[in-house]
Amino acid sequence: MPNISYPPPDSLPPDDRDLLEHARWNGTPRPESQSIRSHVPAVLHTFTNAWRETFIEGVLDHSVKELCRVYVSQSIECDY
């Protein structure tokens, strides 16, 4: 189990639960990390908005950002 608990998804407000459902079906960000962020709704929403607006959307082609994201993951040996 993680070092910070997962709040039960059913205990979350609808907007927060929706973000976990998105993670459930899209995988990015992961449901586990989104669950931990949901302890602080401002963290969950701020991270999700920044992720969407600068990674999924944004001014730079997504492929470059994905390349750099994978490079970061491999550099720090992170599977997440």
Place this chain on the structure above:
Amino acid sequence: MLRFEDSDRFDDRQKAALRYTSAILWDSSIADDDLWAQLHAYFTEPELVELGFFIALTSGQQRWIKTLGIGHREVLGDTQVGLAAADSE
């Protein structure tokens, strides 16, 4: 990928982006005048701002997540979408 400098799998624009990533991750001195000249040749300033911000965001989040000890399929784990290695954040 970690040896991208010697790889022919990446073009010059991609290598410039990866050097920028390395500078943010490991050593700001990598971002010397030569690298900035490359970056300005291949990317607009708004693109460089977005990429720098995103690299900072994802690297910080990934480092934090590594401390948490989370596993796969521990929350809403009834789908197959999150099982790829080096994935998600």
